[in-house]
Amino acid sequence: MTDETPHPDFKAGFAALVGRPNVGKSTLLNALVGEKLSIVTPRPQTTRHRIVGLVNRPGLQIAFVDTPGLHAGGKRALNRAMNRTAASALVDADLVVFVIEGLRWTEEDEAVMQRIRDSGRPAIAVVSKADLARPRESLLPFIQQLAECHPFRAIVPVSAARQENLEELVSVIGRELPQSPQLFDESDRTDRDPRFRITEIIREKLTLELNQEVPYGIAVEIERMEREVDQGSKRDVIHAVIWVDREGQKPIVIGAGGARLKRVGSTSRREIIALLGRRCHLELWVKVRENWADNAQALRTLGLE
Numbered sequence: 001m002t003d004e005t006p007h008p009d010f011k012a013g014f015a016a017l018v019g020r021p022n023v024g025k026s027t028l029l030n031a032l033v034g035e036k037l038s039i040v041t042p043r044p045q046t047t048r049h050r051i052v053g054l055v056n057r058p059g060l061q062i063a064f065v066d067t068p069g070l071h072a073g074g075k076r077a078l079n080r081a082m083n084r085t086a087a088s089a090l091v092d093a094d095l096v097v098f099v100i101e102g103l104r105w106t107e108e109d110e111a112v113m114q115r116i117r118d119s120g121r122p123a124i125a126v127v128s129k130a131d132l133a134r135p136r137e138s139l140l141p142f143i144q145q146l147a148e149c150h151p152f153r154a155i156v157p158v159s160a161a162r163q164e165n166l167e168e169l170v171s172v173i174g175r176e177l178p179q180s181p182q183l184f185d186e187s188d189r190t191d192r193d194p195r196f197r198i199t200e201i202i203r204e205k206l207t208l209e210l211n212q213e214v215p216y217g218i219a220v221e222i223e224r225m226e227r228e229v230d231q232g233s234k235r236d237v238i239h240a241v242i243w244v245d246r247e248g249q250k251p252i253v254i255g256a257g258g259a260r261l262k263r264v265g266s267t268s269r270r271e272i273i274a275l276l277g278r279r280c281h282l283e284l285w286v287k288v289r290e291n292w293a294d295n296a297q298a299l300r301t302l303g304l305e
């Protein structure tokens with residue numbers, strides 16, 4: 001039950017992780033929740049959707065919202081949809097968690113800062129990848145400069161990779177959230193269903209395999225997913241389509257003799273089995289939908305509005 005009147009000093013709300021691409025928002029979400037909910041790659045513009053991850057503490061429920069990295073320069077409808085998704089999560093948040101990579105302030109960070117100012121939403125800053133900052137003491141003047149740039153409620157350095165300072169971040173956010181009944185069931189970890197998470201796992205494995213422009217032209221859709229009994233035990237049969245936006249990308253995704261697609265299938269399958277807790281059979285097809293990333297109808301079909 002999520003509508004029970006809670007203890008009067010229960011706090012709950014949406015904390016949106018916003019920032020430019022590649023600063024570590026999704027890695028942070030996963031580390032906070034303790035489960036891989038959102039895909040991570042070394043490449044910018046990995047996240048395309050709004051993904052909620054839930055953290056419960058006594059008297060507190062934080063609904064973290066992972067968002068696509070806010071970026072400039074992308075001309076396609078997909079880029080606009082990603083920026084819209086992030087911007088709307090920002091304005092809807094109870095608290096904005098502005099994620100900035102330690103010691104790296106860019107024009108894109110400045111543009112995100114401006115959006116936060118314009119939103120008038122309360123904000124804290126998280127300085128991510130603290131483990132990479134050299135020397136570590138240089139984080140102090142960096143944090144000082146951030147403090148001068150906006151009246152953040154708090155500035156918290158973290159390393160999601162090393163699980164450093166995450167509990168401090170949870171308690172800082174807890175202080176800033178409003179009194180509210182619990183928003184989600186306590187056993188929930190995310191608002192996303194397995195079907196969505198499977199498409200994302202496949203897209204992650206593909207992105208890790210591919211170079212340069214190709215990942216930006218890729219989308220994954222599940223055409224069919226059925227439970228069947230095979231040799232006395234249950235398994236899921238999953239038929240997924242990998243959409244590419246140009247004919248020329250098809251052989252790149254498939255690889256010589258189908259080797260790349262095979263690798264993507266087997267690494268994806270391992271992770272899907274761990275997610276579903278049962279065996280699965282995964283079939284991948286590569287299909288061309290010319291310029292899907294500019295096609296409003298295709299974006300809608302893929303849940304990218």
Ligand SMILES: Nc1nc2c(ncn2[C@@H]2O[C@H](COP(=O)(O)OP(=O)(O)OP(=O)(O)O)[C@@H](O)[C@H]2O)c(=O)[nH]1
Pocket residue numbers: 020021022023024025026027028039040041042043044045046047048067068069070128129130131132158159160161162
């Ligand atoms: N060393 C180190 N690397 C990190 C840390 N957090 C994230 N990374 C790396 O930074 C890269 C980008 O991480 P993501 O979590 O995908 O970044 P993001 O902000 O979600 O990126 P978009 O979804 O593209 O906006 C990946 O290679 C991560 O492994 C950290 O705390 N320490």
Ligand SMILES: [Mg+2]
Pocket residue numbers: 025026027038039040046047066067068069
């Ligand atoms: Mg991300």
